[in-house]
Amino acid sequence: MTGNDPFSTPQGRIHDRTILHLDMNAFFASVEQQANPCLRGKPIAVVGAAGRTVILTASYEARAFGVKTGMRIHEAKAACPDLILVTTNNRLYTHISRSIMAMLHDFTPLVEVFSIDEAFLDLTGSLRLFGSGERVAHLMKARIRHHFGLSCSIGIAPNKLLAKLASEMKKPDGLTLIRPEEVASLLERVPIRELCGIGATTQRALARYGITTCSELGRFPVDILTRHFGVIGERLHRMGLGEDDSPVVPAEEAEEVKSVGHSTTFDRDMERREDIHCWLLQLAEMVGRRARRHGVMGKTVTLTVRYADFTTFSRQTTRSTLTNRSDEIYRTAAELLDSIDLAQPVRLLGVRITNLCYQGEQLPLFGAERKKALATCAMDSVNNRYGEFAVTFGSLVDGEKKGSKVISPAWRPEGIQRVEVG
Incomplete structure (x- = not known):
């Protein structure tokens, strides 16, 4: 943005910027405590599927006992015997995240969503309207507290690197300002x-x-x-030296993504290949549908497998043609899976397409392929209207509940990185 735009950051003044980093405090756990008053003030931890996963986040009451993100449940229970486990509610978290990120645009259009609970804002142009970065931070914290009942920590500094460092200095509910002369x-x-x-x-x-x-x-x-x-x-x-010239990049100015993928951690370790193939088809459909929605096709298909002991590896192959068709993604991924002699039960499975090309959908020339493309288009239309997997492949009809169980760090409120979660 240039010219007389009050929110522009003048070229040549990159070191005079005012950058704010917002970090929601124990976001998933805080949302659960706000939604359920019985959990407030108690040590809770948000986990994935009940009975088998690691700690996704813990409330500050639980952190006081040493419960940390990434801990296995038995370790967390040993550290805090009264720990209350809450199964993740991804739809609620993403809904609140989108609402908070939309609210941030009231202070500046230069908002970069860093993750589901973090964002950078360039306030350089906004200071003419709000007076100071600290005033913006206080207004922001008050709004989030009033509308969502949540707290956040905020860092303000001359660049993104230092702003993120500042937001980590006082938690929870902190506000830290790093002035240029203090760096x-x-x-x-x-x-x-x-x-x-x-x-x-x-x-x-x-x-x-x-x-x-x-x-x-x-x-x-x-x-x-x-x-x-x-x-x-x-x-x-x-x-x-505390130097960082990287700009705050709003979603509409972000670079094109380089991959489209989905992964899922199973409720129980999978041993039967038939079960793994069923999940593989589901993941391929999720990848294909999102790619089609955004006019993306890919040439390289990558399969990721994590064993029960957390050993993780990937296999990939590059096709001769571009695709965003779910059945073709599935067949390619299935070939990769069948080439692997699985040494252990599988804990996590992931599918991703890369070598992307952005282009409009074009119907195939030949009849059989044209019918498949039209059928896919019809399925997408129904699912766009009635939700994920309203219409799906026959082998998935009686399967487990569909949807992403883990919110990827790459998740964004809008665009191709937005994932429909279960």
């Missing part, structure tokens, strides 16, 4: 693990050079970082 002194004591984008593997590699804090990373010779980490060495150096 250098702050980073002297901030561990590199606190920076978004530096994972465990990178931490271990940096530790071998004696780098544990952001300031140490910023002072370390760039040529050595580049020699060890390649092209990201320069970026790591700049992160250590």
Whole structure:
């Protein structure tokens, strides 16, 4: 945005930006406590299918006992014997997330949804209307509390990297402002693990050079970082200095996605190939339908399998032609599955198409293929009107409840990354 637009970020003033990062506090657990007053003030943990999954999130009452995201249920119960397990309600979480993200646009059109419970806002142009980033944050927190009964933590800083760091500093219900002149002194004591984008593997590699804090990373010779980490060495150096020029990208300006996929964790480990193939068909239909809805076709099909012991691997193949037809995606994925000698029962299954091409749907030239395409179109029309799997393949009619059981980190409120969840 340029010109006289009050929300534009003037070119050349990238270091004078005011960026806000919003992070909903223990989002899934807080939504459950708000929806059920009997759960308020109690240690609860949201899990997937009852009886077999890891902790998706825990309330702050549970966190006080050491319950953490990713814990297995028996570990969480050992840490907190009074822990209350609540099965995930994905439709409710995505509904509230969409409502909150829509509300954020009242403060600026420059909103980037980072995940189901996080967003970045560029407030640089909004300051003319609202006065300061802190005032916007207080208004935002008050609205979320009033309309949804939820709390959030907010960080305000000159860039996205520091704004996200700031939002993590005071939880729950915190507000942290990092001013430009405070950056250098702050980073002297901030561990590199606190920076978004530096994972465990990178931490271990940096530790071998004696780098544990952001300031140490910023002072370390760039040529050595580049020699060890390649092209990201320069970026790591700049992160250590607290520098980040990446823009806040609204959904309508985001780059085209590079894949369309779905995965599901089973309620029980699957051993029979017939059962696994049934789920594979369901996933292929979910992938194909979403691809067709957004005019996307893919050439490469990837199958992901996770065993009961959490060993995870993928197999992929590239077709000679593009497709978004569910039956073709399924057949290709099934061939990949049949090439694998399954060593253990399967815990998770995923299907994804990549090498995407955005193009309008064109009916095939030959009769048999044309009939299949028209039948697919008719199925999509019915399902668009009456919901997922209102009409489906015969082998899925008596199957388990359809729908995504896990909300992917790539989920967005709108567009091709929006997934209908169960």
